[in-house]
Amino acid sequence: MNHDEHSPITDHRSPITRTNSSDEFAAGAGEWSEGLSRREFLRLAGATLALAGFSSCTKQPPEKIVPYVRQPEIVIPGKPLRFATATQYGGFAQGLLVTGYEGRPTKIEGNPTHPASLGATSVWAQADVLDLYDPDRAQTVTTGGAIRAIGDFWNALNLALEPLRSSGGAEFRILTEPISSPTLLAQLARVMQNFPQARWCIWDPLNRDNLGDAEVICDFSKAKIVVSFDSDFLYAHPYALRYARDFAKSRRVVEPEGAGMNRFYAAEPTLTITGSNADHRIAVSSREVLPLAKQIAAALGVGVAARRNGEHEGWVKGVIQDLQANRGRSVLIASETQPPELHALVAEMNAALGNVGKTVSPAPVLPLPPNRIAFPDLVEEMKRGAINLMIVLGGNPRYDAPVDFNFADAFKKVNLRIHHSVHFNETSRYSHWHVPAAHFLESWSDTRAFDGSTSIVQPLIEPMYAGVSAHEILETVNERSPRSAYEIVRNHWGGPQPAPDFEAKWRKTLSDGVVKEMTAPAADLTSQVHASSASTLQPVNGSTSDLEILFRPDVSLRDGRYANNGWLQELPQRFSSLTWDNAALISPELAEKQHLENGDVIELTFRGRKLRAPVWIQSGQAKNSVTLPLGYGREIVGRIGRNVGFNAYALRTSDALWFAHGLTIRKTGDRHWLVTTQHHHDVAGRGILHDGTLAGFLADPHFAQKPEQRPPRDYTLYNPDEFPYKSYKWGMVVDLNVCIGCQACTIACQAENNIPIVGKQQVSVHREMHWIRVSTYYSGVKENPSITHQPVPCMHCENAPCELVCPVGATVHDNEGLNVQVYNRCVGTRYCSNNCPYKVRRFNFLEYNSGLSPSVKLVKNPDVTVRSRGVMEKCTYCIQRINAARITAELEQRKIRDGEIVPACAQVCPAEAISFGDMNDPQSRLMRLKRSPLNYWMLGELNTQPRTSYLAKLRNLNPDVANAYR
């Protein structure tokens, strides 16, 4: 019996560690010894119980991580800690601050000190925390479907590499996603040194190759005139958060005195979030964009004029007129979907207008390791069978490579295929080895933003599964055995012998989230190598069909990587408000011509390939353009993304990555069940939305404040001052003028407030649970409407209609004026929702929180109740944050400061459209905004006296263009 004392499975003093995981299954540990006594049985049973108990605890990372605001040693249960880290989209960093409870990250915020975030985040960063806990994430190293220990993989990798060393790795290829990590690039450079004949390649279905060296950083805060050629720079651009902030700055109007707004012209084939914010937007097919630009350029003295576009004469004239009047104060920007010719032209125009150096400056170029080859060349090599070993770091090329490359077949010809990714996807399925990648919240790395600033990615949690980082894989390639990612990254920055002050700088950098004082040793990086076959990636025209096909990243799923993220699947897509599906977007004219209705399935034929897809009629779509959102129709995907949408990559060819002519469509007669959240976009003259023009505002600053929509406070039978709100009086303002409609607020609220997803069927019966929705209203012509986005949280009315009708008093006013919902008391009569004129209340019609996997439960915010079935819920103004601030303030014996409480929606907003504060403090930012003549109450005539008010939307119309259109 004594020997059992030292058995690794019974001695809990020697924990089984992952770093030594090849020893995880120590000899005999899994075997049941013959002579089992009662005592031994009990001992083993006890140990099993104890281990099961321990394994359910979340592990703290053993490496030191430095808190942003508080020291890690003060880990107090229930007290959140915030750590600075970063993530990347398309290889460009977004700085983050992540909140964790006892080592369990629950909420992602933007890092205010990071230039590409400024405290805001995209919808994807908000949803990333759900991805971390996704139960369908790849959890184990697998080969051919069998589970292996990571040590087996290291052995297999070394075994495969050894024979390649003699040839310098001539048959060794690495395929990556866009990467900007200085450490990873340095490691890659070393791989290229060690294997001089090896090659590496980047594939990104959403690449920015069309821009080449023409990448620029724009300063929208200084631009008076902005002209966008199909660019979604407020949403899909790598620097979008910063752009949205700057753009908002030059559009914010509070007082008539000194009111100034930029004027924004947009020409685009399909409605984008950016385009919806334009003062003058035209819907033109993608191929018409370049001629339009040429026409403008010619007028500015650049290039030769193209044929005139009679239809948009007025728009072109207005652009030229405004650009000429605002030299050096304008920005022209073109989309990555447009050909390099346009980017060159735009650069020339910016130069000719004197914008360069003022509003436009070249973006820093990322130096990359040598020996990079273009993706088509790689596929060519694969097809030849010339590749023995291929490591695919991230991505999903088998799903998203251009269909004419026939990547699947080419991939099969590679002798040994290794795929490293967070989710087990189509590429993993056809790889010999699949190695789960550590989520960015689980491992160390570094990353670089669009403007060149670098951040260290620090984890908040130890890998939940067998995930390893790309650093560890490349380390094994270089050194034959992995080191921890932490050591690799730290070594990269500190060098083999760190300077004495390195530790302090390192800690400061981790705390700040942006590298400021450290410099990494120069790696052997050359400047960017041009893809040899870039020319083949250009769209060509050469078809007789009038219809244009457009491929666009999905606003939620991007290239498909978020297909298994329920928050993003359920986030209503902008404009169409589709959830859990994609659809071919067509214009009302095309629909009429082809007798199509929403949900009709069409067969698209493009370059000889066919695809069936449901259509959605989208106002603002160019007449003859059909948009196919990418990222759906995934085959090897978790439970959330299964059978959702159609795969637009099936038509995407290398010569038509973004758009091309030659599409034909045919009505099949079949129908597809599409589910949307908003069916009506006409505000119908109701006092919900007020919009006007800048000129109109200057002439009549109070146009939005109709007296009947602002009943006086004493317009009631009761004593209006019965409850004076002596301490705080919370309120909110939403500035419609700067809101861009990105819906980051919706998903930030979902993450902060434990809002469940309900699935397609429940959304179809209008039971989506979002506490803050972004309504979209159209005005003007159906073909190309003016668009206003309106985020609608709870109004926290002073005379709240919901409170009056609740039979059990489950919704009541608190002493600070909040309209609070008492979940415990709610019996679910739903009367409050009927009586809410804003329809902001959400009801748990079923038990939406049942059946959550244990890992998904971890994403829940411990400060917010998880609501059960039969209970009404709604926006609380993030009351948990108010209370946290109150506790801090009371401990410090002071009042809560202005700006100390930031609700999740306000915090995430890249445009700072949402402000929250104390209405009793006349100096607060909130009250400054509420005093604006633009401030209005939604449906104020109902005398609900809402706490949430809106600043009316203004458009800065060019009178000449406006006349041309009206």
Next chain:
Amino acid sequence: MHTQNRSPNTVDRSQSFSPLGYPTNLLTPGQTYATVNQTIADIPLKRAPGPWWVGFIISFLLLMMFLVAVTWLFWKGVGVWGINIPVAWGFAIVNFVWWVGIAHAGTFISAILLLLFQPWRTAINRFTEAMTLFAVCCAGLMPLFHLGRPWVFYWLFPYPDTMRLWPQFRSPLVWDVFAVGTYFTISLLFWYLGLVPDLATVRDRAKKLWQKKVYGFFALGWRNSASHWQRHQIAYLLLAGLATPLVLSVHSVVSFDFAVAIVPGWHSTIFPPYFVAGAIYSGFAMSLNIVIPVRKIYHLENLITDRYLNNMANIMLVTGMIVAYGYFIEALMAWYSGDIFEIYMMTNRAFGPYGWVFWVLMLFNVLVPQALWSGRIRRNPVLLFIVALFINAGMWIERFVIVITSLHRDFPPSMWAMFYPTKWDWMTLFGSVGLFLTLQFLFIRFVPMISISETRELVAEPQKANTL
């Protein structure tokens, strides 16, 4: 006992008609105490006829379906129905209002007609009172099913709980609890009080021991003494006095559920009278739907004469016109208010996606009942039965129109949506009909369905029976 057989007073008048051609007989000629006693009191004591079994089994099956629907509802939650945001109230509330409305005829007939000395309530008051009780049962269940968390329904009652929490008395739903609760209590007492002398009659005529025991227990020792009668009559009148305002108040309070809310299409001062009229309208329709077949099956034409049918049809015509006027005023006020929400609500109601429902409502509740102007139809049981069916369906549709079409497009267009009932909604509706009919069939089977004592009064005072 001997008192019952003492006077063979016969009503010896032939069928008579008023100058306008209405039948004036409340009893057919030739009725005696004995025939009345026998006709009515033997029904509970003898075997049920075949049609009863058919009806009862169908109703009982519907009731079992109700049980399934409700079990599933409690198991899964109200999400099994088609309700959503914005249409957070659905069939449960529609059914509730409909059943409460149906419950109205009972009290109207028993209490108000009693106070107005209208003898033509005699043969039908027992039915309609029972109908009231059963309809209130169905109605009372609906809000319970409607709750998101039905297991805490009692939080709507004012009871001293340890947290010192009370219901929120500003909410019309709390008023509903009191209104419907009071109504049920009074209706039950009133019905039972009226039953006591008849139960004694059945007890006295019963042959089997268990019948003697059961009816004897419920007859409360009634001995038909003068002092019994004196106290009975006082109590009966008092209860009638108490019940009368309830007729008006219950449905007024139910209408407050809507009128108090700010939803366009609900927020209207016409609702209380219009709801009360509608309630009596549907109550009489339901009474006819029950009385006509029962009269046929049990051959009660001697006691439930055409005059009853005629008078009930008259009441339906009057209340129907009030309801039609309510529809008109609603539309007029929407237009006259100049309020864009009200105007849109009315336009949407008539021409929106649920427009066809509105026009069906107009057909059922306004157009079809115009047939009642014709005396021939009023006195033709089959046609009257059909018209009453239309009215019952129409009144259900009216509540659907009020609840659903007002909610589905209220203030913010971005939250407009459609409501489509699920099979569980329909099962709840028809299941509740099953519950109602099952109770009704049990009532017919075991309780004297016409007031024996009051019918004997008509025999004794024939002049009462034949006046207009």
